[in-house]
Amino acid sequence: MAGERKKRLTTGFWRLLQGRAVARETSKLHAVVAAAGAREDELRELTDEQLTEAAGKLRRDDRGDYDEKDLAQLLALGREAARRTLKERPFDVQLQTAGWMLKGRVVELATGEGKTLAGAITAAGYALKGWPVHVVSVNDYLARRDAEWMGPLYALLGVTVNWISGACDPDRRREAYAAEVTYASVSEIGFDELRDHTATRVEDLVSPEPGVALVDEADSVLVDEARVPLVLAGAAAAGEPDRELPDVVRLLRAGMHYEIDDEQRNVYLTGAGAEAVERALGGIDLYSTEHVGTTLPRVNVALHAEVLLRRDVDYIVRDGKVQLINPSRGRVARLQRWPDGLQAAVEAKEALAASETGEVLDTITVQALLKRYPKVCGMTGTAIAAADQLRTFYDLQVAEVPPNVPCIRIDEPDRIYDTVVDKNAAIVEEIIEAHRTGRPVLIGTQDVAESEALAARLAEVDVPCVVLNAKNDAEEAAIVAEAGQYGRVTVSTQMAGRGTDIRLGGADGADHERVAELGGLYVIGTARHHSSRLDDQLRGRAGRQGDPGRSVFFASFGDDIVTQFAAEEPGPSDLDEHGRVTEKDKLAPHTIAHAQRVAEAEQLEVHANTWRYNQLSAQHRKMLGERRDQLLRTDKAAEELKKDSPDRYQEVLDKVGEEVLVDAARQIALLHLDRGWAEHLAMLADLREGIHLWALSRESPIAEYHRAAIPAFKALFRTSWERTIETFETAKISEDGVDLAGEGLARPTATWTYLVHENPFGSDLERSVRGLGKVLGKGARR
Ligand code: ADP
Ligand code: MG
Secondary structure, three states: OHHHHHHHHHHHHHHHHHHHHHHHHHHHHHHHHHHHHHOHHHHHOOOHHHHHHHHHOOOOOOOOOOOHHHHHHHHHHHHHHHHHHHOOOOOHHHHHHHHHHHOOOEEEOOOOOOHHHHHHHHHHHHHHOOOOEEEEEOOHHHHHHHHHHHHHHHHHHOOOEEEOOOOOOHHHHHHHHHOOEEEEEHHHHHHHHHHHOOOOOHHHOOOOOOOEEEEEOHHHHHHHOOOOEEEEEEEOOOOOOOOHHHHHHHOOOEOOOEEEOOOOOOEEEOHHHHHHHHHHOOOOOOOOHHHHOOHHHHHHHHHHHHHOOOEOOOEEEEOOEEEEEEOOOOEEOOOEEOOHHHHHHHHHHOOOOOOOOEEEEEEEEHHHHHHOOOEEEEEEOOOHHHHHHHHHHHOOOEEEOOOOOOOOOEEOOOEEEOOHHHHHHHHHHHHHHHHHOOOOEEEEEOOHHHHHHHHHHHHHOOOOOEEEOOOOHHHHHHHHOOOOOOOOEEEEEOOOOOOOOOOOOOOOOOOHHHHHHOOOEEEEEOOOOOOHHHHHHHHOOOOHHHOOEEEEEEEEOOOHHHHHHOOOOOOOOOEOOOOEEOOOOOOHHHHHHHHHHHHHHHHHHHHHHHHHHHHHHHHHHHHHHHHHHHHHHOOHHHHHHHHHOHHHHHHHHHHHOHHHHHHHHHHHHHHHHHHHHHHHHHHHHHHHHHHHHHHHOOOOHHHHHHHHHHHHHHHHHHHHHHHHHHHHHHOOEEOOEEOOHHHOOOOOOOEEEEEEOOOOOOHHHHHHHHHHHHHHHHHHHO
16 A cells, blocks of 8 residues: 555656656757747848758768757758748747657647648758658658658758659669658558568669658557558469358358457357358368368358458458458558458458469568667657557657647537437538538548448438548548538548648638638547547647637447447436437446547557567567678678588689679578578468467467577578578579579569558457467367
8 A cells, every 4th residue: 555655656756857857858949949030030131052051061970969059050941941942931839849859759749730841840950960861651642742842941951852652663762762851651661671671682772771760640650550560472373262161151140150259359159150160061070180270260260251351341342352441541551451361261251363362571560660760750740649659669758849829629528329320310410500501521430331321321411522532642632632611521531631731711721711700620520439549630630720620529339439348338328309418427428438448458458469579570580681681792601601512612613703603602592591581471470370279278478479489580590591502502503693493492573562451460369369269168168
């Protein structure tokens, strides 16, 4: 008891100290921004050339920190350069934001306050100190838009800038990375890093050494998407689709043949279900040694695809292909797929041709990718709520900067209904009501299916609306930019159009006054998201730069978040005639908030868990990369072969000369190292699938995972070197180099990249652990 209190007191004291330190740092930064302001008149007198020259005087190449004097000068120059080139004079809050980011912080500054500009001043500041800077954007469209938009500002400061998109070829990429500041999406940066891991010549490399990563929409990239693995795969034939199992599992009934857990994440067969499957498959025994490791997991995956993955919610079918919908963005995630088994099962369920599967050549998570940068900073409208994660997973501190003009948006309390049906009716009523006055309405839905259903209901009541889903990013941006127009109704999923400014009265702001008088943009959320941070992002679309605006969330006891995370809580106690919870029910708002907190806690848990698994792989990948780099850039392979295979070495040297020998040795060694890594990754995938057995035997899965993965990684180096010697001794080596294809050792002819939708280490892992564990448990009891 006393210990508990003492702990509380010390935490309180610690908080106080920290609070003071933050206040001190904040006032220091304010003084620097004031000093920058004091130079404004003087800098206005300079010609453009003199301004560029003044920025050049800040140049160093030691990647050091800014002292207060130089920082004030940089911010003053940035302001003046922006005023001249963009016709926008940065506000103090934008300079503060840049100042914090130059101190390595993730800054919270509300949507619409001008983070693009603050980011450009920051990036230029780092570049002048000798850092290569990557501004990490949410998508290709924004990377290009921001680089081009800020281009004149960089030019006046004498800093070079470029951008990358998915369509760029290797030469174009190298050119872009050669600029001091490069704008690119996180996936393009990652794919370049992965592809570099298969390069066999130094001149084929594309990615530079990582320096500074300035992450836009930082919480979304660093937290929400952190676990997404980026994958490079090499060609391998598509497997035969499983035509039988989908038909078998389709006949099973919930409650009788299988059960779904409360969180809708796991589905498992009951004893009766297992018997039904066994009968349908011709009287096999699913739990026999023959089937337990083969048929049973396939049944499980087929059931998962059938029951838990819903068409038009989790994925859509288009052009004969399954296209996934990203849950945090509620839109089609191009280039994404589920882990292979699940992808194949969904394709089988929809009776589509199996898509090409490949051997995974290399993979890296967004988190590991960004951890490679010695310096990371970022900006977003919602950083404070992600502060814990940013500190725990990246050792990053956040800073909060207030808006330039106070926000006057009205955030209403939730409107809570008993059922989804009543809620949906009320949402339509609310839209009709607002639309009648001409006030623009932006509705944020949970997924594409909901967007379309809502649009259909609005059409019935003659409210024309624009639906944003899964078009390309540029088109979406153009539509969202008009969401503030008089009379507009825009239906959008969570992330659609993020990064695009919504001006009242339309993109040109012509009608601003009329719309402002109506109360500005009205944002309606159709359900609470799985984190309050996502709710706040949606609300943030209204009330830009001191504009009027309003936001409200609708909720019901039938919403997924409530049934998944607060099912045991009591239902509503007092409803009006429309099925709406009345003021008298004091508990209902707490229940909704509680569900959201449980969802947030679960996300955090999954993230932490994944992090523990991924850390080891990230370390291994780094070690492998160092060895690979040595083989690629030096003559190490030849030197080692001279020691380990002296006779053959002399023979080859006499025949083809040193240059060809050195290159042949390099090609052989790289090939076997890369193959070893691909095999290692496949082994880890198997290991994860086998983890359920450890869970059953009550071993700690993570400890067991490490116990198996660490020696396997060590063996990789040994084995790949043994194979290198063997190939060196047997392969045909002529003046043209080594004939690897003749040895049946060619590299994959085609490679491609994608993002894995759900990290197998995270929820999927737990799913297979719990799901299969229960199946096996029930099987044993029969
Ligand atoms: P954020 O990324 O913070 O949501 P943006 O960078 O997209 O905001 O900018 C929002 C809008 O504010 C843009 O239209 C931009 O031109 C405008 N803007 C930014 N800074 C200024 C400024 N100092 N003065 C006037 N307008 C600005
Ligand atoms: Mg932005």
